[in-house]
Amino acid sequence: xxxxxxxxxAASLTIILISLTVWVYSGRxxxxxxxxxxxxxxxxxxxxxxKVWVDKFIWGLDLTGAIILTTVVAGIFFYRRLRDKKK
Amino acid sequence: xxxxxxxxxxLVLAASSLSAQTxxxxxGGTQTFNFEDKGGRNQVTFFSTTxxxxxTGTANGISGSVTFDVAEFARTIKGKLTIQIASMxxxxxxxxxxxxxxxxxxxxxxxxxxxxxxxxxxVKQSADNKLEFKVKGDFTLHGITKEVIASADATYLDESExxxxxxxxxxxxxxxxxxINLSDYGVDNAVIGNKVSEKIQxxxxxxxxxxx
Numbered sequence: 001x002x003x004x005x006x007x008x009x010a011a012s013l014t015i016i017l018i019s020l021t022v023w024v025y026s027g028r029x030x031x032x033x034x035x036x037x038x039x040x041x042x043x044x045x046x047x048x049x050x051k052v053w054v055d056k057f058i059w060g061l062d063l064t065g066a067i068i069l070t071t072v073v074a075g076i077f078f079y080r081r082l083r084d085k086k087k
Numbered sequence: 088x089x090x091x092x093x094x095x096x097x098l099v100l101a102a103s104s105l106s107a108q109t110x111x112x113x114x115g116g117t118q119t120f121n122f123e124d125k126g127g128r129n130q131v132t133f134f135s136t137t138x139x140x141x142x143t144g145t146a147n148g149i150s151g152s153v154t155f156d157v158a159e160f161a162r163t164i165k166g167k168l169t170i171q172i173a174s175m176x177x178x179x180x181x182x183x184x185x186x187x188x189x190x191x192x193x194x195x196x197x198x199x200x201x202x203x204x205x206x207x208x209x210v211k212q213s214a215d216n217k218l219e220f221k222v223k224g225d226f227t228l229h230g231i232t233k234e235v236i237a238s239a240d241a242t243y244l245d246e247s248e249x250x251x252x253x254x255x256x257x258x259x260x261x262x263x264x265x266x267i268n269l270s271d272y273g274v275d276n277a278v279i280g281n282k283v284s285e286k287i288q289x290x291x292x293x294x295x296x297x298x299x
Contacts, residue, residue, distance in 0.1 A: 030140045035178040037143055042128075044253055045242055045260035048292050051132055051145055053176060 004082040012075035016068050023064040032060035108210040108218065109160040110243040112257075119154040120259045120295030122168060129293040131170050131200075135284040142283060144186075146200075148174025149293060153204065153259070157243075160218060161210045167203040168293070191274060192229055201227045202291075205234070216243045222263065228272040237291075239263035256298025263291040 001009070035053045042048040122129055129149045135142045153166030172194040177183055187194035203225045210220040219240045226235040242260040244250050250258050266288050269275070 031179055031182075033178050034180075035176075037145070037178065042260070042292075042294075044244060044249060044258065045294065047240070047242070048260055048262060048294075050128055050130055050292060051143070053145070053178065 002082065002084050005079050008075055008078045008082065012071050015071045019064045019067040019071075022059050023061060026059035029058050029060045030062070032063045033058040108212050110157050110218065111212075111215040112157065112243045113245045114243070114257050114297075115157050117154060117156050117163070118257065118297045119152055120257075120297050121152045122293045122295040123150050124294065130291075132290040132292070133175075134288040134290070135286075137282060137284050139282055142177055142182075144175055144177040146170045146172075146175040151201075153261075153295065160241075161207045161220065164207050165204055167201060168291070170200040172198055172200060197228075197230045199227075201225075202235075203227075213240070214242075216245075217241070226265075226267065228267070229274050231272045233267075233271050235265050235267060237263040237265035239291075253294065254296035254298070256296045258294055258296055260294045261291065265289055 034055065034057060036056045036058060037051045038054050040050045040052050042050060124147075127147045129147065131146045131149060133144045133146075148171030149168060150171075151166065151168035153164060155164040155166075156162075172187055172192050175183065175186060177186065186192055189195070204222055205225060206223045207220050208223070210218055213219050217240060219238075222237050222239045224235060224237070225232050240262050244258045244260070246255070246257050250256075266286050269283070269285055269287060
């Protein structure tokens with residue numbers, strides 16, 4: 001493994017780790033969401049709780065998976081391309 | 088003779104206690120409440136839980152009405168609630184499209200879900216203006232109608248300065264909960280890889296006004 005290949009490997013692993021960390025801290029949702037539900041009490045009818053959609057990006061496992069797959073494919077491509085050529 | 092008198096008295100008391108299970112509010116007579124809500128606050132929620140994911144969805148395209156005699160709520164109530172499938176939202180646009188597709192709810196052929204009240208029973212008065220009860224009705228989904236029983240409560244508010252901020256007239260707030268099996272309505276949850284549960288919990292939160 002030459003220094004360029006080491007850099008590719010390190011960069012790929014870093015991207016994969018970051019995307020997994022973001023996913024874990026985003027609540028480990030399966031699917032990426034652009035909206036979440038929040039509960040709002042009704043002033044006139046206190047027993048009633050209305051669910052309201054609020055725009056919020058939630059990083060899901062699907063997005064993490066897509067990033068990992070892309071990183072692995074790109075990593076393999078550059079790893080092979082940066083091989084030392086045999087003399 | 089004494090026993091007969093006691094039995095009769097018990098019957099009278101039981102009958103009067105049953106008839107007492109109605110709203111004790113200023114309004115009287117037959118009232119019709121319309122649930123069309125331009126503010127989009129009226130809502131039906133549906134909840135599915137599977138090992139993979141819990142899904143909560145909402146629908147705000149609600150219309151319909153209930154009519155009842157304030158003095159005889161349980162005996163006289165009738166009404167229907169309709170939900171537009173196009174207004175259902177699960178928080179993921181792609182999933183909404185799947186839900187409305189021909190493989191699932193087929194919104195093009197069956198654009199509405201409805202619930203029509205058949206009877207109300209087990210009425211309990213939890214406040215002067217609040218009743219808790221069971222409601223039996225016809226639930227129609229995907230073009231198939233089945234009878235369901237929901238646990239419900241209704242709160243009656245006479246018109247006041249506070250209620251006028253929401254809508255003119257007296258208001259009634261209704262909550263109901265029941266569970267349906269998707270297979271009963273010809274909806275195959277296996278089509279989408281069991282990401283949705285066979286049992287769906289349905290919740291209704293609606294406020295209606297007796298003035299347009």
